[in-house]
Amino acid sequence: MTDSQREDTVWQTAVERIIRKHEWPLDDTAENELIAWLKNDPAHRAAYEEASHVWLLLVWFRTLKKNSHLLLFSRLPKIAVRAN
Numbered sequence: 001m002t003d004s005q006r007e008d009t010v011w012q013t014a015v016e017r018i019i020r021k022h023e024w025p026l027d028d029t030a031e032n033e034l035i036a037w038l039k040n041d042p043a044h045r046a047a048y049e050e051a052s053h054v055w056l057l058l059v060w061f062r063t064l065k066k067n068s069h070l071l072l073f074s075r076l077p078k079i080a081v082r083a084n
Helices: 003-023 028-040 042-066 068-083
Strands: none
Touching: 003 028, 003 042, 028 042
């Protein structure tokens, strides 16, 4: 396996673990497997942390998209006051 293939595999595993953790609670076995995987290789932890950041950004953007009308309306009075 080349370095690039290894990185891809580690990244894919990290993403799968992030999705699994956020979609439903991990049981003790799954939690222990995650901890063991993270401790096994610094590249695992780095990929997991990066995937976590990507996940949080996606959730933030999804929330922002769902509530964008609220953000717009919450700013309208401030804009109207400034125009007067």
